[in-house]
Amino acid sequence: MILHNERFTERDDAFVDIEDRGYQFGDGVYEFIRVYDGICFEMDSHMQRLKLSALKIELPLPYALEKITRNLTRLVEKNGLMNGFIYVQITRGVSQRMHHFPGNTTSVLVAYTQLGERPLEKTTHGIQAILTEDIRWKRCDIKSLNLLANxxxxxxxxxxxxxxxxxxxxxxxxxxxxxxxxxxxxxxxYTHPINNLILNGITRIGVLQMARENGLRVVEEAFTVNELLEADEVFVTSTAIEICPVIRIDQTLIGTGQPGLVTRALQQAFEHRIVFNSGTN
Structure with missing residues (x-):
């Protein structure tokens, strides 16, 4: 089942108009939400960010945020999803193709679920990364559909x-x-401060909170490529990859080439956060 505006329907019956502005212009916003043991993780935070992203591009929600939340929860239940993700996007709707905002459109919401196991191999052993120039636009704080540079x-x-x-x-x-x-x-x-050049990840918010609660010092301050390559530990976070050590960047081994103690401590705190979320929803 998928959610199309306020209607639950079979995926094969879904329809996207060729003049939907999300399809033609990337004129829309989205969220990607993790589900653990049938429970939506950090749902309120995701919904508040969805609302904020929409506000920043002057995109009206198709209906109340509280109802969107209820419908997404119902979608998880209807699909019997235990572990996986919800993808939800809202576009400005359908109109004759023009660059400026049309005056007579209705926003369109589409959401679906997908299976997805936890990335335990990567979070346990770490991943390798490359460096690349950031060529994205200067409003990375908006979780928009414009992801070609990514x-x-x-x-x-x-x-x-x-x-x-x-x-x-x-x-x-x-x-x-x-x-x-x-x-x-x-x-x-150390992590980049919140501004227009990065997205304030929902996992990021939780990680910084957990770090401070566990007595770790957090500095939200930009760092250089050289500082990255010379760091004791490097890790990345997202809804999909959770808290994941980075053990090599290009040809440079990070630290000892093994996940570090601080990263491991945060992963342990994250496990407690998942359990707490499952027990209070």
Whole structure:
């Protein structure tokens, strides 16, 4: 089953108009939500970010946020999803093709679920990454449908046999093609501050909160490519990859080439967070 606006329907019956502005312009926003043991993880945070992204591009929600939340939860139940993801997107709707906002459209919401096991192999042993120039637009704080630059970066990583591309603007590291990036130096966690050049990841928010609760110092401050390569530990976070160590970047081994103690401590705290989420929903 999929959710199309307020209607649940079979996927084979889904229809996207050729003049939907999401299809033609990428004129829309989206969220990607993890489901653990049948429970939507950090749902409220995802919904608030969806609302904020829509506000930033002057996109009206098709109906109330509370009802969107209920319908997404119902979609998980209807599909019997225990472990996986929800993808939800909202576009500006259908109109004759024109660049400026049309005045008579109705926003369109589409959501579906997909199976997805936890990335335990990667989070246990770590991943390898490449460096690439950040060529994205300057409103990365909006979780929009415009992801071509991210796709190109991820494809370069794949060509090099890596799982992620860590992007930089000049010498300053911004984030991964689909992750937030952190370094650990002398047990201090550094990560890019929240501004228009990165997306404030939902996992990022939780990680920084958990770090502070566990007595770790967090500095939200940009760092350089050299600082990245010379760090004691590097890890990335996202809804899909959770908290994942990076053990090699290009030809440089990070630290000892093994997941570090700070990363491991955060992973353990994250496990407790999942259990708490499952027990309180």
């Amino acid at each position: 796709v190109l970066a991820k494809q370069q990583a794949k060509k090099h046999g890596c799982d992620e591309a860590i992007m930089h603007r000049g010498s300053t590291v911004s984030e991964g093609s689909s992750t937030n990036v952190y370094i650990v130096e002398r047990n201090v966690i």
